[in-house]
Amino acid sequence: MQARAHNGVGTLRALCGAIALVIWTSLSPATQAETLRAATTGNLVALLNPFSALVQGIVNPHPQIHDSLFVVATDGTLEPGLALEAEPISETVWRIHLRPNVVYSNGRPFTAEAVVKTIDYLQSDAARRFVISGETRKIKSIRAADDLTLEVETTAPDVLLPRRFGTILMPDPWLYEELGPEEFSLAPVGTGSYVVDDWNLSAQTPILKANRESWRPPLTFHTIELRIVKDAATQIQALLTGEVDIGYNFGVIELDLLRANGFNITTRPGGQVTSIALSNLREDSPFQDQRVRQAINYAVDKRAISDIIMLGTTTPAGQPGVPGMTGFNPDVEPYPYDPVKSRELLRAAGYEDGFAFRADVLIAGGVVEAATMYQKIAQDLAAVGIQFEPHPVQGAQWIAKYFSGEWGEADAISATWNGASYWDVIRAIEIFSCNKPTPFFCVPEMMPRIDATHGMFDPAKRERALQALSKEVHDLAPSLFLVPLVDVVAASGRLGPLHYRHKQLAMEKLTLAE
Numbered sequence: 001m002q003a004r005a006h007n008g009v010g011t012l013r014a015l016c017g018a019i020a021l022v023i024w025t026s027l028s029p030a031t032q033a034e035t036l037r038a039a040t041t042g043n044l045v046a047l048l049n050p051f052s053a054l055v056q057g058i059v060n061p062h063p064q065i066h067d068s069l070f071v072v073a074t075d076g077t078l079e080p081g082l083a084l085e086a087e088p089i090s091e092t093v094w095r096i097h098l099r100p101n102v103v104y105s106n107g108r109p110f111t112a113e114a115v116v117k118t119i120d121y122l123q124s125d126a127a128r129r130f131v132i133s134g135e136t137r138k139i140k141s142i143r144a145a146d147d148l149t150l151e152v153e154t155t156a157p158d159v160l161l162p163r164r165f166g167t168i169l170m171p172d173p174w175l176y177e178e179l180g181p182e183e184f185s186l187a188p189v190g191t192g193s194y195v196v197d198d199w200n201l202s203a204q205t206p207i208l209k210a211n212r213e214s215w216r217p218p219l220t221f222h223t224i225e226l227r228i229v230k231d232a233a234t235q236i237q238a239l240l241t242g243e244v245d246i247g248y249n250f251g252v253i254e255l256d257l258l259r260a261n262g263f264n265i266t267t268r269p270g271g272q273v274t275s276i277a278l279s280n281l282r283e284d285s286p287f288q289d290q291r292v293r294q295a296i297n298y299a300v301d302k303r304a305i306s307d308i309i310m311l312g313t314t315t316p317a318g319q320p321g322v323p324g325m326t327g328f329n330p331d332v333e334p335y336p337y338d339p340v341k342s343r344e345l346l347r348a349a350g351y352e353d354g355f356a357f358r359a360d361v362l363i364a365g366g367v368v369e370a371a372t373m374y375q376k377i378a379q380d381l382a383a384v385g386i387q388f389e390p391h392p393v394q395g396a397q398w399i400a401k402y403f404s405g406e407w408g409e410a411d412a413i414s415a416t417w418n419g420a421s422y423w424d425v426i427r428a429i430e431i432f433s434c435n436k437p438t439p440f441f442c443v444p445e446m447m448p449r450i451d452a453t454h455g456m457f458d459p460a461k462r463e464r465a466l467q468a469l470s471k472e473v474h475d476l477a478p479s480l481f482l483v484p485l486v487d488v489v490a491a492s493g494r495l496g497p498l499h500y501r502h503k504q505l506a507m508e509k510l511t512l513a514e
Contacts, residue, residue, distance in 0.1 A: 036221040036495075036507060039235045039247040044204050044228050048185035050169040051122065051130035054421050055504060058248040058268075058487055061226060063504040064208055066169035066190035069096065069115070070162050071502050074269055076326050076423045078162055082110060082170055082191065086162040089151075091455060092140075094161055096150040104172045105195045105211045112144035117173035135164045157455030159462065163422040166502070193218050193508035204228035218508040232368045239263065245492040246505070251368040252311045252488065263490040266498060270485030271325065271420025273317040276359050276377070276412050277432070277479045279440040285411060286355050293477035295345035297335035299384045300377050304337075306483045309369050309376060314483045319470045320417040320428040322484045327425030327466025332474050334481065342384045354385025357411035361390045362398045370414075373482070405438030413440075415479065420503060425466050426453055432478045441478040 040059040055062050069083035078086075085097045102110040119142050127133045138161070140153045154161060172189040179187075188196055193216050194208035208224040210217065227243065229235040232250040239247045240261055255265055278287040278296070286292045302316035318334030321327055346352060363370045374390040381388040391410065393401070401407050402415065417428035433450055434442035449469060456462035474481075489505075491498055499509035 034221050034512065035223040035225055036246070036510060037225045037227070037244045038505070038507075039227050039229045039238055039244045041229055041235075041249065044199065044201060044206065048199070049130065049181055050171050050185075050188065050190075051127065051132040051181075053131050054167055055169070055502075058489055058500075058503065058505050059226065059246060060504050061194075061196075061206055061208060062169055063192065063501060064194040064224065064507055065188055065192045065196065066171050067192055068167065068169055069098075069165040072163055072166045072421070072423045074271070074423065074500070074503065075324055078166070081166070082115075083150075083162075083165070086165075088159075088457060091157040091457070092154045094150075094152045094154070095145070096152060096162075096165075098148040098150065099215065100148055102191050102215045103213050104189050104191055105213050106172065106175070106189045107213060108172055108174070108189075109147075110170070110191055111147045112150045113147075114173055115150055115170065116142050116144050117177075118168070118170055121173060121177070122168070132168055135167050138164070157457075159454055159457050160422055160424065160426070163424065167421050191215065194224060197223075214508075216508050220511045221507060224507055239490055239492075245495060246489065248487055248489045249368070250488070250490070252313050255311070255488070255490075258490045262493040264493060264495075266489045266491070267313055268487040268489065268500070268503070269322050269324065270487050271322060271418070271423060271503065272485045273320065273322065273417040273428070274373075274482040274485060275317075275415055275417060275479035276361075276482070277415040277440060278412050278477070279407070280478070281440060281442060282407075282411065286349070286351055286357070287411070289349045290476060291345040291349040292351060293479075294335070294475075295342040295349070295351075295384070296381065296386065296480050297477050298338045298342040298345065299386065300380045300480060300482075301337040302334060302482060305373055305376055309372050310483060310486075313488060314486045317417075317481045317484050319425075319474045319481070320432070321419050321425035321470060325419055325423050325425055326463065327419075327470055329467040329470040329474075331467075332471050335477075337380075339380075339384050346384065346386075351385075354387065356387035356389065358389045358391055358409060359412040359414065360393045360398065360401060360407065360410040361414040362395065363392045377480070403438065405436075405440050407440070412480075416485065417479070417481075425470055426450070429469055429473060432473070443476060446472065 038059045040057055050062050050066050067082045069081050071079045071081045073079050082102060083096050083098050087095050089095050098112055104110060119136055119139060121127055122133045122136045138154045138158045140155045142150060142152045145151050175189050176184045193211055193214050195211045197207040197209040199206050206226045210222045227238060235247045235250050236254050238244045259265055278293050280288050306314050306316055316334040319329060319332045361374060378388045401413055407413060419425050419428040429450060432441050434444055434447055453462055453465050456465060494513055496511040496513050499506040
């Protein structure tokens, strides 16, 4: 829960900063001029504002430009970022100690007042349109006790507050206020390792340059050239032709080809479980019956999906989290492939003759193998008398359905159990609960147990409570659990070991291979 500082940290940080500056100025021009070329997916315009969405993807410009107070590592530990420690003073009051000697790329000092100003903005009406504003919903008040100390009061006990701060990037709030969101996003100012040299919006090829003011300056690569790719085929071509050094989340069928061409392939847990969300709130829906939801889980051969379609890069899932995540229950096994059990449950629920349902599924921009996966699901469900109709939708359509809870003609939608940002199962569980605004699945009896976990400051007690909830969610089967997402990264042989900050590549730590 805490990221602790050592005595004399201010002096040590100042010394480290001085040493980093000496190292930087002593590097040869050739070393400083090294350029890293990386592919990233998505829409560049959507990437511009640091508050518009949770930071996604292995390669993303925002974690290179901006910092958050803390970083949640993929082993679940809370690591220091712009803050060194968060300590609970009471159940609803936290004291946060900031990293000293940090400045923005324009030279302005980073202080507690900058954090206060950022949070005040995110809680304003002007910021409600941005996803990240929701991460401040439990903050009742925040004040600067001094330049490097914050005191934060929450509306209720919230053990996850430091992890919520890990999702909030900290751009220069004074310049943001002066320029406004749109103009600031075109020339952002942060404390990260890089600054924007040119977004190149028309060509979709952003260029980042080293930030010499940063507390974490680049070791080797002075320039980062990003290429926004729209599909897996374009990314594979860019890798094979040498246009980029790093790519991620392309089709697994291409892994052997990339290895044969000298790329190093690594996989990392994505922190999300793919699924088909089933609503128990829709009138006359078969999914109001828990037995039907369980029957669908027994009917689908998830092992074939993980081993054949995903080529063994992942495994079957049956609960909200992934191994290593807080609250993951190692005693909960995925639903086995058992068509006989599925038919028994359908018969007991009054659906011996089966039924048909439509699922609106996101394919473009999601898992490359999604179309094949849905074909397999349809085949398996048909074998127990259920007619599954996957209906592809675009990203904007899916987002509207997900956030509004209005699914139109669809009986289900594709969705992920996403605990990645906190590396804690409660975030995913709450999305599939009455706590989600406009919920699609709600069991009121669960809510006291869900809400109670936020006030559990004893890690062992909280872990037990979350594991019990993971088992309960498994049994309730609010979704057809499929497989955990895995981030697959291909890196050119010219690069040294890859380093990460949460799920994102820490580009400032990259070096050339020896």
